[in-house]
Amino acid sequence: MMKIEEINVTAYTVPTDFPESDGTLCWGQTTLVLVQARSGDTIGLGYTYADLATAKIVRDSLAPVVVGLDAMSIPKAWQKMRAILRNQGCQGAGAMAVSAVDNALWDLKARLCGLSLVELLGACRKSLPIYGSGGFTSYTDDQLRKQFEQWRDEGITRFKMKVGREPERDRHRVRVARETIGPEAELFVDANSAYGRKQALDAMECFSLECDVRWMEQPLPPADRAGMRWLRERGPASMEIADGEYGYDPAYFREMIEAEAVDVVMADATRCCGISGLLKIAALCEAAQLPLSTHCAPLLHLHPGCALPPLRHAEYFHDHIRIERLFFQGFPKVTDSALAPDLSAPGIGVSFNSEIAERFRQNF
Numbered sequence: 163m164m165k166i167e168e169i170n171v172t173a174y175t176v177p178t179d180f181p182e183s184d185g186t187l188c189w190g191q192t193t194l195v196l197v198q199a200r201s202g203d204t205i206g207l208g209y210t211y212a213d214l215a216t217a218k219i220v221r222d223s224l225a226p227v228v229v230g231l232d233a234m235s236i237p238k239a240w241q242k243m244r245a246i247l248r249n250q251g252c253q254g255a256g257a258m259a260v261s262a263v264d265n266a267l268w269d270l271k272a273r274l275c276g277l278s279l280v281e282l283l284g285a286c287r288k289s290l291p292i293y294g295s296g297g298f299t300s301y302t303d304d305q306l307r308k309q310f311e312q313w314r315d316e317g318i319t320r321f322k323m324k325v326g327r328e329p330e331r332d333r334h335r336v337r338v339a340r341e342t343i344g345p346e347a348e349l350f351v352d353a354n355s356a357y358g359r360k361q362a363l364d365a366m367e368c369f370s371l372e373c374d375v376r377w378m379e380q381p382l383p384p385a386d387r388a389g390m391r392w393l394r395e396r397g398p399a400s401m402e403i404a405d406g407e408y409g410y411d412p413a414y415f416r417e418m419i420e421a422e423a424v425d426v427v428m429a430d431a432t433r434c435c436g437i438s439g440l441l442k443i444a445a446l447c448e449a450a451q452l453p454l455s456t457h458c459a460p461l462l463h464l465h466p467g468c469a470l471p472p473l474r475h476a477e478y479f480h481d482h483i484r485i486e487r488l489f490f491q492g493f494p495k496v497t498d499s500a501l502a503p504d505l506s507a508p509g510i511g512v513s514f515n516s517e518i519a520e521r522f523r524q525n526f
């Protein structure tokens with residue numbers, strides 16, 4: 163038996179390049195919690211973007227129940243981690259801690275098998291379509307233009323921007339974005355729950371009519387599933403409603419799907435109890451005939467994204483691209499608005515640049 167011998171957790175906080183905000187939050191830094199799972203000389207990498215409290219949960223609660231288990235039996239580790247969090251709660255930070263460990267275990271298993279992760283999971287496509295995601299509400303028109311132009315020049319054909327902080331200014335900002343990317347590119351907006359129901363309906367009609375926006379993400383607080391369904395029934399037929407980034411376990415997604423709240427399910431393997439959780443959510447989407455789109459952490463979703471039939475595309479998120487390109491050697495280049503996994507490298511195909519990361523390291 164190849165045992166999981168060690169779970170090592172570290173955390174790194176990286177400042178953003180400019181102040182950032184969306185419809186409901188402002189931020190100036192991002193923390194990556196990295197888990198390295200070791201069996202013999204082989205180390206698997208997994209991570210989440212979360213508060214330092216998540217790293218403590220990994221160290222104090224999860225590592226003790228995972229060390230000693232069979233590295234081939236990820237479902238066993240997944241069950242044990244979720245069980246030990248019963249009293250603390252397995253949502254939020256708990257689920258993000260499980261995610262970081264679970265993701266490391268998948269990379270470890272693939273490396274131990276001498277396979278790329280997508281080969282271990284079973285591929286259904288060669289590359290993962292992506293969309294550029296940024297367009298923060300804190301940006302000037304010039305910053306917005308520059309960011310989208312850079313992605314356009316890299317060959318990206320889908321773009322997402324934040325809306326909802328200053329609704330009167332959004333009409334203008336969305337027009338600036340459309341003019342920058344041209345009439346053929348796909349344009350998405352994300353309100354991060356900034357709207358009320360009727361306000362959201364107004365915004366959807368306006369963005370659709372004036373700028374051919376095809377995707378409205380999280381118009382309402384995620385708990386207002388009836389409101390999301392109300393919007394789906396009344397909004398422009400060419401505009402899809404997407405949500406799911408705050409889903410921390412498969413049950414959340416079952417309820418969201420049953421409520422007919424979304425046209426596209428979004429899920430994040432750094433939150434939904436890891437790649438193991440994502441596989442279950444993909445099965446729910448397949449059964450419900452709904453497309454799936456992954457949220458943030460593009461590197462982590464690359465291999466699973468090429469193995470999940472209902473997957474449509476992945477979010478190529480500005481903050482996370484910066485961190486993942488800096489910290490992980492082997493992050494692939496964008497080709498035809500997609501990322502292709504390197505099948506010749508084991509696991510997720512990257513190594514961790516610990517020397518570069520060191521200056522961002524946090525104590526916990």
Ligand SMILES: [Mg+2]
Nearest residue numbers: 352379380407
């Ligand atoms: Mg979002």
